[in-house]
Amino acid sequence: MKLVKHAIRITWFELASLTLVIAIPAMAQFSPYSDFENMSPSQLASLQAKLTYGGTQEEPISTIVITSTNGSVNISQFTPFRHAGFNYGNDALPIRQISASTLQLQTMLQSAGTIPAVVAGGVGSPGYLSFALVNTVSGTTEGFEVILTPADAISLLSAISAALTAVPTGQTILADFACTTGLRAPAVPVDVTSAVKVTLSGVRLNRSTGRFVGTATLQNNGASALSLPISLVMTLPQGVTLYNANGSTCGVGPIGRPFINAPLTMPLPPGSTVQINLDFYDPKNLPITSTNVVLAGPGAR
Amino acid sequence: MVRRVDLTAAALRVCWIGLFLISLTSACIAQTVTLTPTCGKPGDTVCIGGSGWAEPNPLCRYIFTMDGISIAPDQQDGLYGPPSTNGIVPSLPDGSHTVLVQLVLDDSSNTLIQQQTAPFTVSGANATPGSATTSPTGSASITLTYNPSKPSCDSSCKQVVWVQVVQRFARKQGTADAQAVVTTATDWPTLPDSALKAIDETPDANRARVDRIWGRTFPYYGVDNSGIPNAGGGNAAGTITVGGTGATPISASMYDAPYTAAPFPTTLNGQSVTIDKAILKFEAAPFCADGDQVGTFLGQVVTWESDQLVNQSATVTNASVQSGQPSSTFMAALNRWVSGNPPGTGTNRAAFNLPQPKVVQCLY
Numbered sequence: 246m247k248l249v250k251h252a253i254r255i256t257w258f259e260l261a262s263l264t265l266v267i268a269i270p271a272m273a274q275f276s277p278y279s280d281f282e283n284m285s286p287s288q289l290a291s292l293q294a295k296l297t298y299g300g301t302q303e304e305p306i307s308t309i310v311i312t313s314t315n316g317s318v319n320i321s322q323f324t325p326f327r328h329a330g331f332n333y334g335n336d337a338l339p340i341r342q343i344s345a346s347t348l349q350l351q352t353m354l355q356s357a358g359t360i361p362a363v364v365a366g367g368v369g370s371p372g373y374l375s376f377a378l379v380n381t382v383s384g385t386t387e388g389f390e391v392i393l394t395p396a397d398a399i400s401l402l403s404a405i406s407a408a409l410t411a412v413p414t415g416q417t418i419l420a421d422f423a424c425t426t427g428l429r430a431p432a433v434p435v436d437v438t439s440a441v442k443v444t445l446s447g448v449r450l451n452r453s454t455g456r457f458v459g460t461a462t463l464q465n466n467g468a469s470a471l472s473l474p475i476s477l478v479m480t481l482p483q484g485v486t487l488y489n490a491n492g493s494t495c496g497v498g499p500i501g502r503p504f505i506n507a508p509l510t511m512p513l514p515p516g517s518t519v520q521i522n523l524d525f526y527d528p529k530n531l532p533i534t535s536t537n538v539v540l541a542g543p544g545a546r
Numbered sequence: 547m548v549r550r551v552d553l554t555a556a557a558l559r560v561c562w563i564g565l566f567l568i569s570l571t572s573a574c575i576a577q578t579v580t581l582t583p584t585c586g587k588p589g590d591t592v593c594i595g596g597s598g599w600a601e602p603n604p605l606c607r608y609i610f611t612m613d614g615i616s617i618a619p620d621q622q623d624g625l626y627g628p629p630s631t632n633g634i635v636p637s638l639p640d641g642s643h644t645v646l647v648q649l650v651l652d653d654s655s656n657t658l659i660q661q662q663t664a665p666f667t668v669s670g671a672n673a674t675p676g677s678a679t680t681s682p683t684g685s686a687s688i689t690l691t692y693n694p695s696k697p698s699c700d701s702s703c704k705q706v707v708w709v710q711v712v713q714r715f716a717r718k719q720g721t722a723d724a725q726a727v728v729t730t731a732t733d734w735p736t737l738p739d740s741a742l743k744a745i746d747e748t749p750d751a752n753r754a755r756v757d758r759i760w761g762r763t764f765p766y767y768g769v770d771n772s773g774i775p776n777a778g779g780g781n782a783a784g785t786i787t788v789g790g791t792g793a794t795p796i797s798a799s800m801y802d803a804p805y806t807a808a809p810f811p812t813t814l815n816g817q818s819v820t821i822d823k824a825i826l827k828f829e830a831a832p833f834c835a836d837g838d839q840v841g842t843f844l845g846q847v848v849t850w851e852s853d854q855l856v857n858q859s860a861t862v863t864n865a866s867v868q869s870g871q872p873s874s875t876f877m878a879a880l881n882r883w884v885s886g887n888p889p890g891t892g893t894n895r896a897a898f899n900l901p902q903p904k905v906v907q908c909l910y
Binding site: 295299300301302303304306307330332334335338339341371372373419421424426428436483493494495498499500501503510 | 687736758766773801802803805808859
């Protein structure tokens with residue numbers, strides 16, 4: 246803990262005080278957010294970033310911990326850095342881990358750092374989401390936590406998702422978390438189905454996985470570029486699932502359908518095409534057909 | 547009644563008669579017997595069918611036995627074609643048994659024309675219903691567990707899941723719990739997707755709805771949109787274990803930890819109120835999603851509550867396990883959920899095809 250580095254010249258009184266602080270972990274000192282923003286990529290190798298939903302729930306929602314690619318989850322490290330009055334019950338469930346590179350973690354911290362409520366720390370009201378950071382560098386453990394209101398929580402989730410665009414499993418986990426907590430971005434993506442030609446081709450069995458792979462080609466036949474992200478929403482036969490989906494729809498109809506985002510970093514110009522690799526789980530070998538919807542632009546799918 | 551047929555030269559005689567008796571053109575073609583189901587307890591009905599059987603002109607009939615015990619009346623051939631009848635599983639010990647179907651001439655010696663067998667498992671003669679348990683109350687969470695008893699058949703239920711229905715009550719300050727009033731989801735300002743969940747409520751005084759996160763396409767508690775895990779598996783959140791019967795029964799469990807964040811409702815039915823306690827009343831029941839018992843509730847019902855004072859922790863209380871089927875309120879909520887939501891932006895969840903019980907109905 247950060248307190249340790251201040252405890253070099255200790256008196257008996259200070260020792261007693263330190264003991265008291267250690268015995269009451271909830272009183273550990275929070276580090277400022279900037280401490281984490283200023284950490285180098287190598288220092289971020291041991292970073293843990295935690296998202297805990299603490300709002301109203303009728304079905305538990307497991308916590309997310311984001312680590313470096315080689316990092317591991319140690320949920321107990323967050324315990325000393327908790328605010329009173331928040332419901333941390335979901336931390337007791339199995340953790341959903343997202344692994345990212347240290348550069349991606351740095352981008353995430355910087356992106357989240359653009360949200361004033363995050364940088365300010367403290368407890369928002371009503372508090373729905375705990376965003377906590379913990380890292381041990383050179384033997385010193387620093388911790389940070391902010392309890393965010395729904396609006397700020399949505400901003401944070403969007404920022405994290407944008408920073409981890411290149412982490413597909415992270416996208417899936419974050420999309421599901423936003424869906425199940427109701428912390429979805431209020432923006433609604435545009436239904437561009439009528440302007441996009443979707444062609445499904447090359448569906449074949451991948452013998453190494455036992456799943457079917459294929460390609461969806463999206464061609465922009467409209468007059469303007471399609472904003473990112475571009476999502477293909479598929480309605481598949483019952484019994485067929487899209488194994489590499491980025492999530493399932495909960496913000497726009499049709500509800501509960503798998504969607505996958507096009508691998509683009511720039512808007513799709515008119516006349517251009519993009520291919521999406523598809524991976525289907527089809528244990529009954531049903532014909533793979535799909536009714537498709539294409540969504541473009543920000544907002545919850 | 548026990549049928550005794552001379553089988554000594556049956557195998558040779560099948561082809562011999564096939565060659566020389568009139569119209570026995572398919573006598574050497576392999577005939578099959580199909581049983582539905584292939585496992586059951588004494589007294590159960592089993593459908594017997596088949597294909598590839600001879601259709602001789604002489605008067606013939608089928609004889610059906612299980613380990614030599616007649617299980618169905620003789621069936622006249624020619625009138626109904628291949629074997630197609632229903633039998634009753636006789637009183638036999640648990641284990642593997644053999645159903646024998648014989649096509650014989652209607653003569654004094656029951657001359658055998660064709661025969662075929664199919665295995666049938668008798669099991670569950672001593673089976674007792676499964677039981678449900680709950681974790682101790684008094685904390686903020688609860689675990690419900692359905693323990694299948696001695697398996698009746700390996701395939702009787704491949705996937706046991708839980709269905710849970712919730713009602714939200716609000717206690718007005720200064721009143722007793724018993725006077726708490728039922729509310730709608732939109733009364734609670736911190737309940738995610740409350741407007742969408744309100745659509746799932748029964749449109750009556752009960753305001754009951756299936757307890758599911760918005761966006762899920764299965765009504766089964768904890769099952770995400772990727773589908774029902776196999777028995778022994780669970781969801782990513784770790785809140786369920788799918789159960790199953792079989793050689794090694796697997797318990798089906800669900801974990802819940804409801805919580806209602808402040809503020810509580812300040813108006814109910816247009817009137818200003820001070821609500822100091824949220825009371826969530828749950829009814830949960832294990833359900834068979836696949837297998838011979840598909841589409842049936844498994845005879846146990848758990849009711850429980852989660853009580854919470856404003857800005858306090860929730861406490862699970864009043865948990866009770868009963869034998870029987872879910873209440874009419876429960877079923878009304880489930881039926882409403884599976885019918886889907888009305889079309890409209892963000893609300894058009896498709897109807898869900900709730901599995902229906904298998905009907906043992908023989909085509910004859």
